[in-house]
Amino acid sequence: MRAVLCGYYGKGNGGDEALLASLLQMLPDHVTPIVLSGNPQQTRDRYHVEACDRMGLLSVIQSLRKSDAFIWGGGSLMQDVTSAISPLYYGGLMILAQQLGLKTIAWAQGIGPLKRDTTLKLARRAFSNCTAVSVRDQSSAALLSEWGIPWTLAPDPVWALAVSPVPGLWDLPAPRVAVTLRSHPQLTATRLNNLTRALIDFQKATQTCILLVPFQQSQDLAIAEAIASQLPGANKILNLQDPKALKGVFRGVEMVIGMRLHSLIMAAAEGCRCFALSYDPKVSRLMTELDLSGWDVTQIPEDHRVICTTFLEHYANGNSLTPDQIQSLVDRALMHQDLLQQVLVY
Structure with missing residues (x-):
């Protein structure tokens, strides 16, 4: 099984890289990941996985077409405070994956804040059609309940991330x-x-x-x-x-x-x-x-x-x-x- 992992990866953010490392640690052994990354070579070198440019539309679509699953890999992806474009990117890819018939997982999400009606509607549509959803906080779970979407609530996966020693x-x-x-x-x-x-x-x-x-x-x-x-x-x-x-x-x-x-x-x-x-x-x-x-x-x-x-x-x-x-x-x-x-x- 092949799964496309989508998050704010390869952008130099330690928290998002920790979410990716946690996701890779938790993936079943039979799943081969393809990571959408802002720095594909760095992602390949660091995690020894297949990676493609997250902004390369053709390569992203090709990755989706050869995969069985699409995973939003943790964090506050669907929020419009930092950027109004961000939820359009993530929501658009999730909906595309759903239209292509992939299993879709919104994983370890922290939803919001969502200040704009357009992004709120987009988020609701994307989450509604997911195969499964897990969230990391009560307010995200409450929003999904309001939308009638089933969820799993658990602490942030980085709690369970393995540790490496720091030289020196x-x-x-x-x-x-x-x-x-x-x-x-x-x-x-x-x-x-x-x-x-x-x-x-x-x-x-x-x-x-x-x-x-x-x-x-x-x-x-x-x-x-x-x-x-x-x-x-x-x-x-x-x-x-x-x-x-x-x-x-x-x-x-x-x-x-x-x-x-x-x-x-x-x-x-x-x-x-x-x-x-x-x-x-x-x-x-x-x-x-x-x-x-x-x-x-x-x-x-x-x-x-x-x-x-x-x-x-x-x-x-x-x-x-x-x-x-x-x-x-x-x-x-x-x-x-x-x-x-x-x-x-x-």
Whole structure:
């Protein structure tokens, strides 16, 4: 059986690459994947799979015609806040695959926000005709229920992603704290400056090694470099391309201060204390589900001393998930694997 995997792959986003790695890990052995990628050669080299250019219309159609299944491979694909074009692309391919008679799976989806009537109708049509749907949050499940579409609800599959060791990580001074910030209109220059000043004071007080971890270099690296240049103590920018190694970072970290959704999931899965800075409803939902400490980015205190004091309090007294909680989330995340096994049969 051949399956086309469609997501935001090959675009340098660590979270989406982690979803792809999780999907490949969970695919039944008899399924041969064809990955639609923004960088097909990189995808071939990294995962040892067949890949084609996600924007090459002819090659995408050829891939669909020689396949048995089409899978939306995780994440917030059907949303129109980042881009109005994105849901047209993903929704259009899903509907085309359905018209070609493929088994179609909307896998580990986080649906929305959908602000436009056209994209809302497109999403409803695409999901309605899927062979199976799994979602990663309650609000997505509620929307599907409103549409009368059956669903499986399970935690994000990255909870169950295997981990690879990070060369040199254990040579860095301990204890270690990871920071995963991204550029965003809400993270204004003033807020970033206040966070940086707070991190400087935090490091002076704790003598921690600060690990700056860009999940998407185009959006995160400049911020990481700006912070690193001002830190008074040990620090390291970790540019990691392998999502299993990215998750492995958090095995050697005491706490993460993170905006990136999958940085928080990876950190929580590895037993770190998590302090979240939410720029998106998906991060806020995770904060609620896991009872994570943090702020909405727009609510970050204006006084860097207040920020620092809050970080210190969480570093000293914050709780990580218990091993039983983590195992429960991993076990339930494997429901996404069960769905693949049920649908992708000969």
